Amino acid sequence: MTIFGGRVRLSALGLIAGALTLGAAAHAGAQDRDSVKIGYAVSKTGANAGGAAITTIPNYQLWLDDVKKNGGLELPDGSKLPVEVIEYDDRSSAEEVVRAVERLATQDEVDFILPPWGTGFNLAVAPLFDRYGYPQLAVSSVTDKAPEFVKRWKRSFWFLGGGADYTDALADVLKTEIEAGTINDKVAMVSVADGFGIDLVTAARESFADAGIEVVYDKTYPVGTTDYSPMINEASSSGADTFVAFSYPPDTFALTQQAQIADYNPKVLYLGVGTGFPVYGKNNGENAEGIMSLGGIDPNNEQNQVYRKRHEDLTGQGPDYWGSVITYASLQMLQEAIKRVGLDREGVAEELASGTFETVLGETKLEDNQLRKLWWVGQWQNGVFAGLAPADRPGASKPVLPRKPWQKQ
Amino acid sequence: MTLINVLIAGLVLGGTYALVAMGLTLQYGIARIMNLAYGETIIAAAFAAYLLQGALGVNPLLGMLLVLPGGFVFGYIVYGLMMRPLVARSQDRGNLEIDSILATFGLLFVIQGVMLVIFGSNYMSYSFLNVPVTILGANVAANRLLAFVLALTIGLTLYLLLTRTRWGTALRAVAVAPQNAPLVGIDVNRTARFAFALGGALAAAGGVVISMYQTFTATSGVVFTMKALIVVIMGGVGNLLGALSAGLILGLVETGVASYIDPGLTLAATYAIFLAILLWRPQGLFGGAGR
Numbered sequence: 001m002t003i004f005g006g007r008v009r010l011s012a013l014g015l016i017a018g019a020l021t022l023g024a025a026a027h028a029g030a031q032d033r034d035s036v037k038i039g040y041a042v043s044k045t046g047a048n049a050g051g052a053a054i055t056t057i058p059n060y061q062l063w064l065d066d067v068k069k070n071g072g073l074e075l076p077d078g079s080k081l082p083v084e085v086i087e088y089d090d091r092s093s094a095e096e097v098v099r100a101v102e103r104l105a106t107q108d109e110v111d112f113i114l115p116p117w118g119t120g121f122n123l124a125v126a127p128l129f130d131r132y133g134y135p136q137l138a139v140s141s142v143t144d145k146a147p148e149f150v151k152r153w154k155r156s157f158w159f160l161g162g163g164a165d166y167t168d169a170l171a172d173v174l175k176t177e178i179e180a181g182t183i184n185d186k187v188a189m190v191s192v193a194d195g196f197g198i199d200l201v202t203a204a205r206e207s208f209a210d211a212g213i214e215v216v217y218d219k220t221y222p223v224g225t226t227d228y229s230p231m232i233n234e235a236s237s238s239g240a241d242t243f244v245a246f247s248y249p250p251d252t253f254a255l256t257q258q259a260q261i262a263d264y265n266p267k268v269l270y271l272g273v274g275t276g277f278p279v280y281g282k283n284n285g286e287n288a289e290g291i292m293s294l295g296g297i298d299p300n301n302e303q304n305q306v307y308r309k310r311h312e313d314l315t316g317q318g319p320d321y322w323g324s325v326i327t328y329a330s331l332q333m334l335q336e337a338i339k340r341v342g343l344d345r346e347g348v349a350e351e352l353a354s355g356t357f358e359t360v361l362g363e364t365k366l367e368d369n370q371l372r373k374l375w376w377v378g379q380w381q382n383g384v385f386a387g388l389a390p391a392d393r394p395g396a397s398k399p400v401l402p403r404k405p406w407q408k409q
Numbered sequence: 410m411t412l413i414n415v416l417i418a419g420l421v422l423g424g425t426y427a428l429v430a431m432g433l434t435l436q437y438g439i440a441r442i443m444n445l446a447y448g449e450t451i452i453a454a455a456f457a458a459y460l461l462q463g464a465l466g467v468n469p470l471l472g473m474l475l476v477l478p479g480g481f482v483f484g485y486i487v488y489g490l491m492m493r494p495l496v497a498r499s500q501d502r503g504n505l506e507i508d509s510i511l512a513t514f515g516l517l518f519v520i521q522g523v524m525l526v527i528f529g530s531n532y533m534s535y536s537f538l539n540v541p542v543t544i545l546g547a548n549v550a551a552n553r554l555l556a557f558v559l560a561l562t563i564g565l566t567l568y569l570l571l572t573r574t575r576w577g578t579a580l581r582a583v584a585v586a587p588q589n590a591p592l593v594g595i596d597v598n599r600t601a602r603f604a605f606a607l608g609g610a611l612a613a614a615g616g617v618v619i620s621m622y623q624t625f626t627a628t629s630g631v632v633f634t635m636k637a638l639i640v641v642i643m644g645g646v647g648n649l650l651g652a653l654s655a656g657l658i659l660g661l662v663e664t665g666v667a668s669y670i671d672p673g674l675t676l677a678a679t680y681a682i683f684l685a686i687l688l689w690r691p692q693g694l695f696g697g698a699g700r
Contacts, residue, residue, distance in 0.1 A: 044530060045530060050530060050626045053531045054532070193673055219671060221672040222673060224632060226422075226623055227418065227660075230667035230668040231667065249532050250534075253532075254623065257550070260541075261540075261541045274532070279534065284536075
């Protein structure tokens with residue numbers, strides 16, 4: 001018992017010492033300009049941690065590592081300042097993320113704040129970013145209201161489009177296939193009863209109705225559902241050639257497995273978040289081929305390939321095929337904007353809004369504070385999650401439909 | 410979906426719930442420790458199976474031979490180091506319950522923190538035995554069927570051991586009257602410690618099986634603790650057959666509601682039954698009898 005107690009006390013001491021050094025370092029930085037302070041609050045624990053750990057945190061690490069290797073952030077006069085990072089865990093709590101961003105702005109007095117993960121969290125902190133004058137590069141947030149938000153919060157930037165963008169594009173892809181006679185005009189649809197699922201399914205109902213596609217099965221399920229066999233069975237007997245699920249990663253993985261068990265082979269299989277994770281392709285191998293989802297990449301874009309390689313080398317995991325590369329590109333834009341106009345937040349925001357940037361996405365320019373050049377629909381093809389829509393965008397792949405039935409393992 | 414399909418799918422889903430809950434009912438019912446870190450033990454075992462399968466290529470079923478004793482040893486050590494002092498100083502059951510809730514609440518974050526440091530907060534999943542097995546015309550996944558069979562086997566075996574053997578009688582004596590058990594020569598500390606460790610082993614078994622078909626993260630343990638707690642309370646605290654039947658009932662209800670009414674109402678249905686049982690039988694389905 002004494003040994004145990006001693007260890008506990010030792011580690012407590014270590015913690016306090018660590019906290020003191022952190023505090024001291026933060027204090028020193030505030031007095032003279034020998035570094036640039038960048039802070040962020042992100043979900044390292046709790047329900048959102050899984051999403052943040054794939055799309056947001058590794059890209060922050062990769063970018064901060066780039067800046068470090070570059071010798072710091074370059075300023076307009078060519079000098080470079082090292083970056084000092086302040087990181088908080090918002091524990092997947094909306095109150096906590098608000099508190100942490102407030103602390104970053106008022107107590108830590110950081111120069112720039114990177115956004116948290118998730119649509120809800122970005123909306124929760126948007127008024128704070130606005131009040132304290134920080135540009136907000138909201139990447140991992142899908143919202144149709146971005147055009148309104150841009151008016152309300154002038155320094156907010158939205159990088160991942162809105163629900164209707166994705167569902168309109170999906171409806172387009174389906175309509176083309178229906179007209180070609182590949183599939184019938186019926187869709188079975190399930191969605192998670194939470195932010196992403198609700199937004200997307202609401203948009204999808206309208207998109208499908210506009211395209212003349214009939215939704216024959218449309219159900220929502222609660223977060224944390226593990227057994228999808230009732231829904232798969234109903235969808236299977238509904239006569240629809242297309243199955244769409246606006247699902248979260250655990251649901252996406254479970255739906256994939258359980259559709260194989262039920263030997264359910266819709267001609268179009270479209271699943272939600274998680275389909276674009278590298279682990280999805282790895283776990284499902286051949287069976288992933290033909291499955292569709294949001295996002296995608298141009299498989300022949302070399303810059304993107306280099307980025308994916310560097311991401312894997314540094315963080316030990318591949319980036320996902322949707323938000324990851326966008327997150328990284330948004331940080332490159334921030335870096336470049338600082339290089340052009342310095343640490344003045346107002347100026348950086350203006351530069352982000354009006355400038356043209358060379359990023360890993362190629363030439364990148366925001367329209368009305370939003371990134372609009374995105375892949376709305378993607379499909380697993382030859383082990384890569386390739387972007388299909390917009391079909392007229394250079395680098396777009398052609399849909400391969402109907403997808404092949406499950407291979408027996 | 411035909412009635413047979415719904416029944417089979419429901420029983421198989423319920424098997425997972427029962428499997429997860431039986432360890433907790435042992436720990437809570439016999440060792441009298443309300444272990445809030447129970448779900449973290451499950452996740453730790455899931456990670457162990459994931460590692461064995463991914464890095465070393467060990468079949469998770471064989472891995473269980475390693476992970477199960479691991480869960481037992483872990484439970485044994487936790488009881489000896491953390492719970493024993495609480496038991497020694499507690500005046501009555503109520504006291505111990507509050508102390509153990511607080512202590513294991515802390516333990517929850519320690520285990521979770523360690524897993525976050527080692528594995529990060531990413532989604533973990535692999536696929537094992539994801540092959541269909543046809544029973545009476547209904548397709549079920551072999552890995553889920555395994556959970557169901559394991560739950561039945563463990564539940565019935567332990568039930569027989571508890572009711573038919575001298576050792577089981579001692580365990581039940583400690584559960585019912587810990588203050589009187591020493592009078593007949595039972596070492597309460599040792600027995601409770603054993604029951605707690607056994608609960609740890611059962612949690613590990615649940616973790617390994619669940620990792621075969623469910624996506625988990627370092628922080629998803631609390632979901633399992635909650636579900637297990639509902640099943641334990643529904644079945645009657647400390648009652649293995651209670652946990653088994655309550656788990657199966659939950660599975661049947663969820664599948665039935667999802668098939669015949671609406672998948673959106675599964676959670677509501679779970680809590681509705683939970684409430685109904687608490688109102689009519691506050692001691693749980695099997696509570697009070699058959700200990």
